[in-house]
Amino acid sequence: MLSLTTMLSLSVNMLLFTAVSGFRVVLEPKVAVHDETRSSWTKQEKPAPDMLVNFTVVLDAGAGRKALEQLFWQVSDPTHAKYGEYLSIASIADVLAVPKERVQRVRDHFAAAGAQVSVSPYGDALTLTMRAADADAALATDLFWFKHKHHAQAPRIVRAASSYSLPPSIASDVLMVGELLQFPRVSKPILVEQAGEDGQGGGLVGRGGDWPNACDAFGCKGFVTPQVLAQRYKLPNETAAAKPLPSSAPTTNTMAVAEFQFQYFRPADLASFSSACHRPVVVDKIIGGNRPTAGVESELDIEYIKSVAPDVPLTVVYKSSYSLLAWVAEITELADPPYVHSVSYGNDEAQQSSEEFMVAANTAFMKAGLRGLSILFASGDQGVCGREGCGIILKKFHPDFPAASPYITAVGGTNFFTDSIGEEEAWKESGGGFSNTFGIPDYQKDAVAAYLAAPDADLPPKAMWNSTGRGYPDVSALGGVKTPYCVCTAGRFAGVAGTSASCPVVAGGVARLKG
Secondary structure, eight states: OOOHHHHHTTTTTHHHHSOEETTEEESSTTSOOOOTTTOSEEEOOOOOTTOEEEEEEEEOOTHHHHHHHHHHHHHHOTTSTTTTOOOOHHHHHHHHOOOHHHHHHHHHHHHHTTOEEEEOTTSSEEEEEEEHHHHHHHHTOOEEEEEESSOTTSOOEEEESSOOEEOHHHHTTEEEEETSSOOOOOOOOEEEOOOOTTSOSOOOSSOOOOSOOOSSOGGGTTSBOHHHHHHHTTOOOOOTTSOOOOTTSOOSOOEEEEEOTTOOOOHHHHHHHHHHHTOOOOOOEEESOOOSSOOHHHHHHHHHHHHHOTTSOEEEEEOSSOOHHHHHHHHHHOSSOOSEEEEOOOEETGGGOOHHHHHHHHHHHHHHHHTTOEEEEEOOSSGGGTTTOOOSSSOOOOOEETTTOTTSEEEEEEEESSSSSSOEEEOTTSOOEEEEEEEOOGGGHHHHHHHHHOTTOOOOOGGGSOTTEEEEOSEEEEOSTTSOEEEEETTEEEEEESHHHHHHHHHHHHHHHOO
16 A cells, blocks of 8 residues: 555656656556456547546645645644644645746646646646647547446546656656546446335335334335434424525535436436425536436435535535536535535446546645535445455455545445334445555544454455544444435435435534534
């Protein structure tokens, strides 16, 4: 496992660790080229030469990243004198202090190649817009369209089908170009159909819960509803009669959900849920647009973060680009960003393709923390094996990213221990474990040590996991398939399970407390 110090020097020492092709330096050299037999994405035709493509060039922040991390931990530690002393964008840029000549060298290179270049207000990244043919030449790569093999509705993406490289004159200035090599996992929460009143249909996993159905919808019977959460987590039992705050009312907090992969929402579904389950569910602001089509992930997020925190204004941040880096750049560059963010999105650490990508994402998460933003990620629904699986012969656990990042809050899932509202137990499919990339942060060293030393821990063989890695999730809430959540989607009520459900619930709780 690489230490943070080693990772910080990745780009500085690039010439020692990367392959040199001709007079160019290959970036993210450990990433294997696209393999049709292993990937969920299939390669199609090349984009038209004149088609405009967009990429993010992440610069090497050098010593500024270490200073950034130190401040991040200070403002995040309740025992530190600087706790809660958040910074402006300009102040964070001053901390990073990326040399202007470094920015100018990289900017000049891509501008000469025909790109329109904009510099991040933090000074540590460039956004490129350029012709596909020019991008091929500037990066010495081959761009292609890729289509998901199993999800026909997933939009096509442009990615590199081969390695990419830069001239030595700027290669050491650049950490990575994102996301040329990252292929996202198209995922959905676990949808469980409840039987109709005639007893037909169904497919319910588990028996459902033994409690009154407080929603005026038969499809919610036996499922987790806002009233179940209110009873279990001792939330004020607000109803639709408690109107949401008007947009002009002063507030000390705001919250947001992140949506990708064409996950839009239908206002009609939100209205039906509000009426049936007696909770005021309203989206106050949309960034990135919306189409009035039903996305079960989006509607699950919205309906339950608002069920927990109905008076906190909600923003939906939509990104169609499948880009984690683009999403976090957008929220951290907003003049007035939402303070709490719920994200039901992730991959295995290994599937993020490179340590450089994870370093870039973590730097962005630190910037968010220094601005006072709380980011919560779902821990995944594939248990310790992750989305890659544990393997057959040489079994190995595969931790999730960003859930295993030390700079965010990871949310896992639980089931009720019995069929009634009460104590909970771990859901075995909830993502969790120990990072293979990031060490144990100071804030959880005592907790991890106590867990590893517990006589009843029943730990797996050491060869399968990393006992010195960051442990996750940090917190859990109901999310297992034993008693799914009741969601209104596409005009009907159905059960939905997974950490995609528990994450917005915990985020709503954080939003109630924050500020």
